[in-house]
Amino acid sequence: MVLKVFFPSCCSSAESGILIGRWISEQNSAVILAVVHFPFIPVQVKHYLREVQQVTKVSVSVLGSWNNSKQEKEESLSEFLEDLGTIFSHEPWIQISKEGDSKFWNCSTLQKQSDIHREEEIILVYYDQRKVMLSHLHPPLDTADHGAEDASKLSAIFNTVANSKVLFMTDRYDDGPIKMTHWQSDGIEASIIVELMKQASVPACMLLTFLLSLVSGVCNSRVLKFWPLSFLWSKLSTCEQLGHRLQHLQVISSSKKAQNQTQLMRKANIFVSLLIDVALGILLMSWLYRKNQIGHLADTLIPVADHVAEELQDLLQWLMGAPAGLKMNRALDQVLGRFFLYHIHLWISYIHLMSPFIEMILWYVGLSACLGLTVALCILSDIIALLTFHIYCFYVYGARLYCLKIYGLSSLWRLFRGKKWNVLRQRVDSCSYDLDQLFIGTLLFTILLFLLPTTALYYLVFTLLRLLVVIVQGLIHLLVDLINSVPLYSIILRFCRSYRLAAGVKFRVLEQQDGKPLRLLMQINPLSYGNVVQTYRLPTYSCYPKDSWTSLCKKLFLGELIYPWKHKGEKQE
Amino acid sequence: MAERRYRSASGAPLALRCRQHSASCRELAVRCPRLQLRSLSAVTSAVWLAAYGLFVLCENSVVLSAAIFLMLIGLIIYLHCVKIDQESLLVIGSLGIQLTSSYASGKESTTFIEMSQVKDVVINEAIHMQKVIYYLCILLRDPQDPQGVSEVVPLFQVSVTE
Numbered sequence: 001m002v003l004k005v006f007f008p009s010c011c012s013s014a015e016s017g018i019l020i021g022r023w024i025s026e027q028n029s030a031v032i033l034a035v036v037h038f039p040f041i042p043v044q045v046k047h048y049l050r051e052v053q054q055v056t057k058v059s060v061s062v063l064g065s066w067n068n069s070k071q072e073k074e075e076s077l078s079e080f081l082e083d084l085g086t087i088f089s090h091e092p093w094i095q096i097s098k099e100g101d102s103k104f105w106n107c108s109t110l111q112k113q114s115d116i117h118r119e120e121e122i123i124l125v126y127y128d129q130r131k132v133m134l135s136h137l138h139p140p141l142d143t144a145d146h147g148a149e150d151a152s153k154l155s156a157i158f159n160t161v162a163n164s165k166v167l168f169m170t171d172r173y174d175d176g177p178i179k180m181t182h183w184q185s186d187g188i189e190a191s192i193i194v195e196l197m198k199q200a201s202v203p204a205c206m207l208l209t210f211l212l213s214l215v216s217g218v219c220n221s222r223v224l225k226f227w228p229l230s231f232l233w234s235k236l237s238t239c240e241q242l243g244h245r246l247q248h249l250q251v252i253s254s255s256k257k258a259q260n261q262t263q264l265m266r267k268a269n270i271f272v273s274l275l276i277d278v279a280l281g282i283l284l285m286s287w288l289y290r291k292n293q294i295g296h297l298a299d300t301l302i303p304v305a306d307h308v309a310e311e312l313q314d315l316l317q318w319l320m321g322a323p324a325g326l327k328m329n330r331a332l333d334q335v336l337g338r339f340f341l342y343h344i345h346l347w348i349s350y351i352h353l354m355s356p357f358i359e360m361i362l363w364y365v366g367l368s369a370c371l372g373l374t375v376a377l378c379i380l381s382d383i384i385a386l387l388t389f390h391i392y393c394f395y396v397y398g399a400r401l402y403c404l405k406i407y408g409l410s411s412l413w414r415l416f417r418g419k420k421w422n423v424l425r426q427r428v429d430s431c432s433y434d435l436d437q438l439f440i441g442t443l444l445f446t447i448l449l450f451l452l453p454t455t456a457l458y459y460l461v462f463t464l465l466r467l468l469v470v471i472v473q474g475l476i477h478l479l480v481d482l483i484n485s486v487p488l489y490s491i492i493l494r495f496c497r498s499y500r501l502a503a504g505v506k507f508r509v510l511e512q513q514d515g516k517p518l519r520l521l522m523q524i525n526p527l528s529y530g531n532v533v534q535t536y537r538l539p540t541y542s543c544y545p546k547d548s549w550t551s552l553c554k555k556l557f558l559g560e561l562i563y564p565w566k567h568k569g570e571k572q573e
Numbered sequence: 574m575a576e577r578r579y580r581s582a583s584g585a586p587l588a589l590r591c592r593q594h595s596a597s598c599r600e601l602a603v604r605c606p607r608l609q610l611r612s613l614s615a616v617t618s619a620v621w622l623a624a625y626g627l628f629v630l631c632e633n634s635v636v637l638s639a640a641i642f643l644m645l646i647g648l649i650i651y652l653h654c655v656k657i658d659q660e661s662l663l664v665i666g667s668l669g670i671q672l673t674s675s676y677a678s679g680k681e682s683t684t685f686i687e688m689s690q691v692k693d694v695v696i697n698e699a700i701h702m703q704k705v706i707y708y709l710c711i712l713l714r715d716p717q718d719p720q721g722v723s724e725v726v727p728l729f730q731v732s733v734t735e
Contacts, residue, residue, distance in 0.1 A: 002597045002667045028667065121596050123668070154669075154687050506683040507663065507671055509594050518595040520665070525683055 003109060003122045004029035005094060006157060006522070008129040011035050011066075012098070014181035018084060019064045019094065020049065022160045030063050030094060031160050033129075033167060034182035042087050048178055058163045064094030064109075085110055092120075104516040122517040125507070128499075128524075129183035132161045133168070135502040135524050136261050138535060154505060208253040216246060238368075238378040241480065244541050245372065248274055265536055269487040273538065277483055280373035288366050298359035302351065305387050309348050312390070316340050319461065328454045336458055340394055347390040374480045381476045388469045395466040396561065402459040403559030405452055412445040463556065470562075487536035491529065498526035581605075582706045582733055597666025603729050604659045608652075608677060620644050653678040657731045670711065672728065684726075690714055692722060708733045 006021075006029060014035040021032040036045060045062065052060050065084050085093035093110040107122045137155050168183055233239045248270045258264040288294055320337035322328070365383075369376040385392075414420055415438070420431040433441070494501050502524045510519040527535070555562055579587045588604040624640035656677040663671040669687045676682075692714040698707050708727050715723035727733075 004668060121666075123595075123597070123665070153689055504685050506673075506685055507665065507668075509598065509600070509663070512594065518598050520598075525685065 001028040001120075003092070003094075003120050004125055005096070005107065005122060006031045006125045006127055007096075008032060008034075008183060009126040009521075010129055010183045011181050012126075014066065014068060016067045016069070017065075017181075018045075018062050018088070019066050019096070020045075020060055020180075021063050022058055022060055023063060023090070024156055024160075027156070029157075031157050032063065033060065033161070033164050034180045035066050036062075037179040037181065040178055045178060046088075052164070052167055055166050056164045058160055060164065060167075061090060062088035063090055064096065067095070067097035069097065069099055096124075103511075104513045104519075107517045123520060124517050125520045125522050126510075127157075127161075127522040129161060129168070131499040131524055132158060132522075133165060133183070134162075134497075135499045137502050137504070138527050138531070158502075205253045205255060208249065209255070212246065212250055212253060216250075219243075219246075237381050237477070237480075238375060240541055241374055241378040242371070244484065245274070245375070265487070265490055266538070268489040269536055269538055272489040272492075273483065273486065274372070276488060277372035277374055278370070280483075281369045281371060281376055284373060284376055285366065285369040288369065294363050294366055295359055298362050301362075301387075302355045302358060305351050306348065308388075309344050309351070309390070313341065313344055315461065316344070319458065323457065326453070326457070328457065329451055332451055332454045336454070339397075340458075343390060343393060374483050377476050377480050381473050381480075384469065384473060384476075391462070391465050391469055394462040398455070398459040398462040399559045399561055401455050405448055405455055406559055409445065409448050409452065412441050412448065415441040416445060459559065481540050484540045485538045487533060487538060490532050490536040494527060494529060494532045499524040501527040501532060503527040503531065582701065582704070598664070600661060600663045602659055602661035605657060605731065607658065608656060617644065649678075652676065653680055660729050660731060662728060672726070674731070686711060686713065686726065697725070697727075706733060 004027065011032070011034070015037050017035045017037040017040075019030075019032045020034050020036055021030055023030050049060050049062070052058075091111065095106075095108050095110065097106045099106075105124065107124060109120055109122065135158065137158055252267060252271055252274070258267055288297075316337050320333055365379055366376075368379060411421065414428065415433060418430060418433065419428050421427075422429045490501065504525045506523050506525045508521045508523065510521055512519055552562065576588055576590045579589060581587050585606050587606075590602045590604070592600040592602075594600060620640055620643070624636055627636045628634070653676060657674050658677050660672070660674045663673070665671070667688055669685055670691065671683060671685045673681055673683045690713050692712040694709065694711050696707055697710050698705050700706075708729070710728060711726045712722045713724040713726060715721040
C-alpha cells in the first residue's frame with residue numbers, strides 16, 4: 001500500500017524539527033499537524049502531546065523528522081535524526097528533508113522491526129490547514145449514530161484537523177517550552193461592537209422568548225378556538241404566515257445551543273431570511289406611507305372592483321344571447337343568466353357599502369408590512385380572495401350544476417346499456433329494468449344531454465375566470481414561499497468563503513522530478529449552488545398541488561371543485 | 574505522454590493521452606474535437622437570416638437586438654455549461670479516482686471518489702439511438718449494504734456519446 005503523507009503547506013518553510021500528527025493505519029497515511037523545532041526536551045514534548053490528546057481526543061504522536069537545511073547537507077544531522085526515531089518510537093518513522101529552496105523534497109521511511117526492506121512508494125499531499133479545519137464535508141455525517149468515525153475515509157483527515165483546533169489556537173507570543181510551526185490564528189478576533197452585541201443578545205433573547213410565550217399563549221387561548229373563528233384562521237393565509245414566523249422567532253430566541261452544523265446553519269438561515277423579510281417590508285411601508293399612496297390605492301381599488309363587476313355583467317349578457325354563434329337552450333340560459341346577474345347586483349351594493357371604510361382598513365392593514373414583506377403579500381392575497389368572492393361563488397354554482405349533470409348522465413348511460421352501479425361491491429353489475437324505468441330514464445337522459453351544452457358553457461367560462469384568480473394567488477404564494485425558504489446565509493457563505501461548505505476534495509498533480517516522491521495538492525471542492533439550496537432549504541408550510549396535471553384535468557372535466565392550495569382565503573365571508 | 578487517436582461512437586475524432594506521474598498515479602485524458610468555426614458561423618448566419626426575415630416582415634428593430642442578445646447568451650451558455658473540451662481521469666493508487674471535465678470556457682468540474690467507496694469498475698452497454706454503445710463506469714459501494722451498489726458513475730460520458 002502506498003504511504004500518504006498529508007503535509008500542511010504552511011509548514012514548508014519551517015525550521016528543522018520533528019513532525020507531530022496522527023497516524024491513520026487503516027489508510028496507511030500520516031496527517032501532519034505541526035512541526036516542533038529544535039531544540040526541545042523529549043520528555044516535555046511527550047508530556048505536551050499527552051495533554052493535547054486529552055483535550056482533543058485525537059491520538060497525536062511524533063511521526064518523524066523534518067530537516068530543512070539552508071546550507072550544504074550536514075551529515076551529522078541526518079544521523080541524529082535517525083537516532084531520534086529510537087526516542088520517539090513510531091512505526092514507520094517518516095523522514096522528510098528539504099534542501100535549500102528546492103521544491104522537491106526527499107522522503108523516506110524507516111522500518112526498524114520488520115526484516116523485509118521493501119521500498120514503499122510515498123505520496124506527499126499538501127493541504128491548507130486553515131481551510132481544511134474550517135470546512136464542513138457534505139453530506140454531514142451523523143456522528144451520533146455511528147459513534148466512532150469511519151477511519152477508512154477521507155473525512156477522518158478532515159476530522160483530525162478540525163478536532164485539533166486547540167493546537168492552533170495558542171498565542172504566537174506565548175513562550176512555552178516547545179516551539180512549533182503550524183497554521184497560526186491571529187488570536188481570537190475581538191471588537192467592542194461584537195462583544196457588546198454578544199452581551200446584549202442574551203437578555204434580548206430572553207425578552208423575546210417571554211414576549212413570544214405571551215403571544216403564543218394568547219393564540220392558543222380557548223376563546224379563539226371556537227368553530228367560526230378557528231375556521232376563519234385556517235383559511236386566512238396571513239394567519240398561516242404569522243404562525244410560521246412565530247415558530248421561526250421561537251427557534252432563533254431559544255436559549256439552547258445549536259448541537260451540530262446543520263442546526264447552526266438553519267438558525268443562521270432563518271435569522272437572515274427574517275432580517276431580509278422585515279427590511280423589505282419596511283421598505284414597502286415607507287413607500288406606501290410617503291406620498292399618501294394608500295389613499296391613491298383605495299381610490300383605484302373601488303373603481304377596479306366596480307369595473308370587474310361590470311365586465312362580468314357584460315359577459316353574462318353575452319352568454320345569455322348567442323355566445324360565439326352557439327344556439328343554447330333559451331329558457332335555461334335566461335334562468336342561469338338572471339341568477340348570476342342578481343348575484344352581481346348584490347355584490348356591487350356590498351362594495352358600495354364598504355367603500356367609505358376601505359381607505360381606513362387599508363391604512364391599518366398597511367402597518368402590518370413592518371412584520372415582513374411576506375405578511376404583506378399574504379394580506380394582498382387575502383384581499384384578492386375577498387374581492388373576487390363573486391367569481392368563486394359563480395364557479396361553485398357552475399361546477400355543482402355541471403357535476404350533477406355529468407353524474408346523472410353517466411348513471412343514465414348505464415341504464416341505457418342495462419347496467420347499474422353496485423354500491424356494496426363497488427362495481428358495475430348488469431340489471432334488468434322495466435319498460436317504464438327504461439322509458440323515463442331515456443327521456444331524462446335526452447333532456448340532460450340537450451341541456452348539457454348550456455351548463456357546460458357557463459361552467460367553462462367561470463372556471464377560466466376562477467383559474468385566473470387562482471394563478472395570481474399562486475404566484476403570490478410562490479413568492480412568499482421563495483422568501484421563506486431560500487437559505488440566504490448558506491448562499492452568501494458559499495459565495496464568500498467557498499471552502500466552508502465542501503462537497504469533497506480535489507487533487508492537483510504538482511510538477512515532479514524522478515526519484516522524488518509524487519507531490520499532490522489537496523484542494524477543497526466547494527458544494528454547488530444547487531446542492532447548497534437543496535441541503536439548507538428551509539421547510540415551508542405551504543403545500544403544492546398534490547394531484548398531477550392529468551388528475552387535475554380529470555377533476556375539471558368531472559366538475560369537482562379544485563383547491564390548488566390547502567390554505568385559501570375564498571371560503572370565508 | 575503517448576497520444577493516440579480514436580473515434581467516438583458517433584464517429585467524431587478523439588485523442589487519448591496517458592500520463593504516468595509515478596508508479597501509482599496515472600492520468601488519462603480524452604480530448605474532444607474543438608468547436609468548429611464552420612458550425613459556429615453556420616449557426617450565427619442561420620439566426621441572423623431568421624432575424625432579418627422577421628425584421629422584414631414586422632419592421633421592428635427590436636427583433637435584431639433580441640437576436641444579438643439571444644446569440645450571445647446562447648453562446649455563453651453553450652461554452653460554459655454544455656461544450657466539454659476535455660475529460661480526464663486521475664487514478665491515484667490507494668487514494669482514489671478523480672474525474673475532471675473541463676468546459677470550453679475553462680470551467681472545470683471535479684469529482685473525487687475515494688478508493689474505499691469504489692466497489693468495481695465495469696464496462697457497461699447501453700442502447701443509444703439505434704445502436705449499442707459500450708462505456709466504462711465505476712460502481713460505488715453502498716455504505717449500508719456492503720454487497721449492494723449505491724451508484725453507477727459513467728466515465729468519459731460526453732466523449733462516448735458526442
